[in-house]
Amino acid sequence: MADTLTEPPVFIPQTVIPPDKPLPMVRGLLQMIANPLYVWPKAMYENPYHGVRWIGRTFHYFRQPDHMKAVFLDHADIFEKSPFQRRLVRPAAGDGLLSAVGEHWKFQRRAASPAFRIDALRAMVPAFSTSAQETAERMKSAGADTPINVMGEMQHATLDVIVETILGGADPGFAYDAVAHSVTEYIETMGKPDMFDMFGAPNWIPRPWARRGRVAAAGLKKAAVDAIGRRRLSVSQKKDLLGLLLAARDPETGKGLSDIELRDNVVTFIGAGHETTALALTYSLYLIANTPEVQDRLLKEVRDVCGDRQIDADMVDAMPFHEQVIKESMRLYPPVAIIDRMANADIDLGPVKVKKGDLAFALIYIMHRHKLLWENPERFDPDRFSEERSEGRTRFQYMPFGAGPRICIGMKFAYMEAVAILATLVRALKFRPNPLHRVEPNIRITLRPEGGMPLYVEKR
Numbered sequence: 001m002a003d004t005l006t007e008p009p010v011f012i013p014q015t016v017i018p019p020d021k022p023l024p025m026v027r028g029l030l031q032m033i034a035n036p037l038y039v040w041p042k043a044m045y046e047n048p049y050h051g052v053r054w055i056g057r058t059f060h061y062f063r064q065p066d067h068m069k070a071v072f073l074d075h076a077d078i079f080e081k082s083p084f085q086r087r088l089v090r091p092a093a094g095d096g097l098l099s100a101v102g103e104h105w106k107f108q109r110r111a112a113s114p115a116f117r118i119d120a121l122r123a124m125v126p127a128f129s130t131s132a133q134e135t136a137e138r139m140k141s142a143g144a145d146t147p148i149n150v151m152g153e154m155q156h157a158t159l160d161v162i163v164e165t166i167l168g169g170a171d172p173g174f175a176y177d178a179v180a181h182s183v184t185e186y187i188e189t190m191g192k193p194d195m196f197d198m199f200g201a202p203n204w205i206p207r208p209w210a211r212r213g214r215v216a217a218a219g220l221k222k223a224a225v226d227a228i229g230r231r232r233l234s235v236s237q238k239k240d241l242l243g244l245l246l247a248a249r250d251p252e253t254g255k256g257l258s259d260i261e262l263r264d265n266v267v268t269f270i271g272a273g274h275e276t277t278a279l280a281l282t283y284s285l286y287l288i289a290n291t292p293e294v295q296d297r298l299l300k301e302v303r304d305v306c307g308d309r310q311i312d313a314d315m316v317d318a319m320p321f322h323e324q325v326i327k328e329s330m331r332l333y334p335p336v337a338i339i340d341r342m343a344n345a346d347i348d349l350g351p352v353k354v355k356k357g358d359l360a361f362a363l364i365y366i367m368h369r370h371k372l373l374w375e376n377p378e379r380f381d382p383d384r385f386s387e388e389r390s391e392g393r394t395r396f397q398y399m400p401f402g403a404g405p406r407i408c409i410g411m412k413f414a415y416m417e418a419v420a421i422l423a424t425l426v427r428a429l430k431f432r433p434n435p436l437h438r439v440e441p442n443i444r445i446t447l448r449p450e451g452g453m454p455l456y457v458e459k460r
């Protein structure tokens with residue numbers, strides 16, 4: 001109803017077209033490895049739930065807010081991190097904050113939390129803007145006639161931000177390019193659904209095809225150990241995340257984080273903290289390149305609020321339309337498109353009976369495009385996230401950051417960072433579409449566009 005009142009741009013962003021019917025089993029399994037989005041049929045975007053019995057347990061495919069609330073909040077103690085997720089994450093990030101469970105998780109979450117308090121985040125905004133300005137300069141020099149892979153640029157920008165804000169600042173010993181390359185290698189190899197997992201093989205059975213991923217993981221761990229070593233030798237007493245982790249003590253035992261826990265968390269924050277935000281920005285740039293009217297609104301907002309000044313925290317707060325664009329971009333392309341859990345006990349969710357050992361898949365991508373939940377779900381319409389139109393919408397219908405106790409610790413960080421970077425870029429550059437490139441998101445660990453995101457970029 002509100003769609004016609006606010007006259008949003010009618011742009012239907014590209015994505016994978018789901019099959020009309022479920023695929024036959026063998027084709028389905030092969031496609032699942034190539035890209036799960038090709039396996040999930042149209043009906044999944046129209047009906048609320050289905051479960052599949054497979055090798056002795058049920059796979060529950062959830063895509064409605066009440067199920068999300070049950071899994072992530074009401075029964076978070078029953079739905080634990082699944083062995084799939086741990087297999088994906090642990091080779092690189094060990095038992096850092098993302099994959100740890102129980103008391104070990106609680107201790108690490110407590111230790112890291114002060115670095116994400118609002119005052120700490122507000123102080124980081126100049127670092128976000130500086131990284132964005134450097135990115136804009138790099139992109140300006142590329143020339144307007146050749147498309148630029150903005151995904152690579154966004155990864156560069158957000159990795160700079162993580163090193164600056166989480167590891168305590170420009171570190172000449174940090175091998176940026178090698179780390180960015182290892183993250184990509186890891187995601188592209190380890191991030192694929194694994195045939196052995198689908199057949200219930202335990203994690204200890206070797207997966208020879210994962211060798212490239214293990215090499216990448218070793219590279220990331222080494223970069224983390226070296227960064228910690230350099231920090232220990234320096235006199236810095238910074239209260240950034242690394243400083244906090246080095247100083248953390250368990251209130252009961254008085255013990256600090258071991259060297260391995262420190263390393264695992266540095267890898268966790270490098271990985272979780274830059275890839276996802278880079279994707280949110282990458283898809284935002286694609287969307288605004290195709291909707292000049294949205295791009296103009298962003299430009300007007302940043303000029304009105306910031307003029308030519310470097311963007312600070314107050315300015316970020318005063319640019320709600322930028323946040324709306326980023327939210328809508330993450331609705332259409334949630335960087336974490338699926339979140340999985342395993343039940344450690346039987347539980348009834350209304351008519352859905354979950355048994356101990358069953359797997360729960362929260363299909364965020366499908367929920368964000370579900371016909372029962374969104375009007376014209378396939379349309380890019382940032383005004384859906386205006387205050388007025390968000391009223392009455394449950395927060396479990398929109399979950400790019402997960403929900404409940406394991407909700408992303410970096411959520412506010414990511415919003416502030418993405419707004420500061422988007423505003424800086426829009427003020428300096430004009431983004432134009434690339435008609436020769438088809439956008440095809442693919443679920444790896446994150447939702448990456450196949451072949452990157454080449455767009456035309458012009459200096460303003």
Ligand code: HEM
Nearest residue numbers: 098272273276277280335336400401402406408409410414
């Ligand atoms: C747009 C950007 C981001 C998205 C979409 C995103 C998404 C997510 C999601 C969905 C989870 C929950 C996973 C689960 O429940 O299994 C998560 C957890 C996490 N994220 Fe983010 N994230 C983003 C940015 C960041 C940033 C900037 C940081 C750090 C600087 C970060 C660090 C983490 C960590 C450490 C966890 C694990 C938290 C815990 O289990 O206690 N993320 N993120």
